[in-house]
Amino acid sequence: MNRILIVEDEIAIVELIQAGLAKAGYAYDYALDGAAAAEKIEQDEYDLILLDIMLPKLDGYELMEYIEPHRIPVIFITARSATSDKVKGLRMGADDYIVKPFEVDELLARIETVLRRYNKSQTQLVLEDVTIDIEARSVIKNGISVELTPKEFDLLLMLARNKNTALYRETLFERVWGEEFMGNTRTLDLHIQRLRKKLSWQDKIKTVYRIGYKLEVES
C-alpha cells in the first residue's frame, strides 16, 4: 500500500485530501508546517509527498531541497497559477503541479500517474473474479478477456474505485461522460445493463433506489 504525506497548513484541505486518499486506498499522514514535515520525512517512509508551497516556517521550495536526497516523488499544491511559478516548481524537482482550487479526483489521477512513473502504482484492480488493468485498459474475467467500450471501461473503473459505495446517478454520469447531467438517464442505464451482461455481474452491480448504482464485491 502506498503511503502519502500531505504537507498543507489548512486543516480543512488536509481532511479533504485524506478523504480522497482513503477512498482510493492509500495510507496517509500529514504535517501542518515545513518543520513538522521535515521531521516526518526523517522518521518515516513515504511513497509520495503532496506539498503546499505557501507554508509557515519553511516554504515549499526550501523543503524541496530537503526532500531531494530522499528521492521521494513530489506533487506541488498551490494557489499560484502563473507559468513562472509552475516552471520554478517543476525545475526544483517536483514531479507534478496542481493548482487550487482542484477537484480531489484530479489530484488522485495525478497521484496515480506519478506513482506509475515510479513503478509504485497499482496497475491492477482485482475484484473477485475480474481483474482490471488500468494502464492497458483491459478487463479479464476468469482468465478470459472481456471487450468493453471506452465508456463502459471508465464506468466500470469508477464503480470499482468506489466499490461498495452507492453513487449518485447524476454525479456518476458527470464523471464518466464529462457532461452535465440533464436527464440523460437512458445512456447511463444502458451502459450499466451492458456491463452487467458482459461481466455477468447482474447481482453485483446493484441499483440503489433513489440514488444510483453500487458495485458490491468482497474486499
Next chain:
Amino acid sequence: MRFSLKLVLCTTVITALLFSICGTIMVKENFDRSMDSAVKQNVNQHTLERYALESNMLGYILSGEEFTDEKLAEYGYRLSGYTGDKARRIAIFTGDREEIYSNFPQELTGEAVAGVLNQKGDDYQLEQAGDEIYMILASYLNIESHPVYVASAYDVSRIFTERDRQLRTFLLLNGIIIAISLLAIFLLSMLLTAPIKKLNAASRKIAKGAYSERTRIRSDDEVGELSRSFDQMAQAVEDKIEDLNAALKQREDFIASFSHEIKTPMTAIIGYADMMRLAPCEKDTQLRYANYIYSESKRLEELSRKLMDLLSLSEEPAVLRPVDAERLFYKLKKQMEPVLGEVSLDMQAEKGYVLAEETLLNCLLRNLVVNAKKAGPKDGQVHVTGTAEGEEYRIRVTDKGCGIPKEELSRIEEPFYMVDKSRSRACGGAGLGLAICRKIAELHDGKLNFESEPGVGTSVEIRIKRVKQEEGENAPQN
C-alpha cells in the same frame, strides 16, 4: 537642414557677402581715383598739345605764311615722327570736322571721334580699340579765325587692366577666405553642436529604457544649463519609473496573496461539496463536511467584506471633523464588550477633541482591540488609553498577549499578511485588519506605531491632531 550646416552656410554667406562688398567698393574706389588722376593728367596733356599746336600755327601766321590744312597735317606728321606713333595720338580736324591728320588707331573711326568733338570742356570719351582703351579729349581752337578741332587719345588701358587685376586678386582672396572660413566655421559648429549631439544620444538611450543615463555637460553657458535641466528631468523620470514599478509590484503581490486567500477556501468548499454529491455519506460525516463548507464560506464572506472596506477607503478622502475623545471611547466600549467574551476592556481616556472621521477611527480602534484580544492576553485584558499631548492626542491599545516577532513587525500591515496563519484563520481572520487600519491612519494624517515582544505583549499607538476645546464644543456631534 541640419543646424550645424545652417550655421556654416549662414556664417560663410555673410562673410563672403561682406567681403565681396568691401572688396568691390575698394576696387571701385581705386579705379575711380586712378581714372580721376588720369583724367587730370590727360587734360593737362591735352592742353599742352593744344598750346603746342596753336603756337606752331601762330608761328606760321606770324611769319607771314599762309594758314593751310596742309600745314596742320604737316604738324601732325612732324609730331608723330618726333615722339613716335604710339606715344602721342593726335587727330586734327577742320572746323567742319573733316579729318586733316590722325594717327589714331584704326578702330577709332570717324563716327567715334565725331561724337567727341561735340563735347564741351573737359568731357572725355572712352573708346575701345582692339585690346586697348583710349581716353579721347577734344578741343576747339580758333587760330586767327581759323577753326580747328584737335583731339588727343590717351591709352588708359592700364587703369582697366589694373582694375581687372585687382578684381582677380580679390576674387582669389575671396575664394580662399570662403574656403578657410567654411572650414573654420565647420569645425566650430561641430564643437558647438557636440553637446547637442550628446543630449540627443542621452535622450535616445533614456527613451530605450536606460533611465539612469545623464548628459553631464557642465560648461558655464546656455548649453550647460540645458544639460543640467535635462539631467534633472531624467532623474525625475527615473524616480517616477521606480515608484511605478514599486507600486506595480505591490499590486501584483496583493493580487497573488488575494487569490491565494480566495482559492484555498474555495478548494475546501468545492472539494467537500463534490464528495457529498458523489455518494451518500454517513450522517456525522455529512455534518462534518457541511460544517467545513460553512466555515470556509464564512471565511470568504469575511474576506470579501474586509476587502470592500479596504477598497472603499482608497476611494474617498475622509472628511475630518472635531470628535469628542471621551464619546469615542465610550462608544467603543459599548460596542466591544459583548464581543470580547472573557477578555475585558480597560479604558482610560483624557478629555479632548480630535480631528477625525468618527466612523473610520472607530473602525480602526475596533480592529486593534480585536487583534489584542486574539493575542490571548495573560491578564485577560485589553488596555486602551487616550492621552492629550500638546497638539496631538495619543491613543494606545496594549495587550499582554503572544506578541509579534521583530522580523515580522515591518510586514504586519501588509494586506493578507498573518503572523500565525492557523490561529488567525481559526478566529476567522483574513489578514486585512491592519491593512485597513493603516489606510485609516493615513487618512487621519498619521501612522501606526507598533511595539512588541514575543511572549510579553504588544502595544499599538496612533497620534491624531487635536482640536481646541472651544472649537470642539461648538462642533455638532451625532
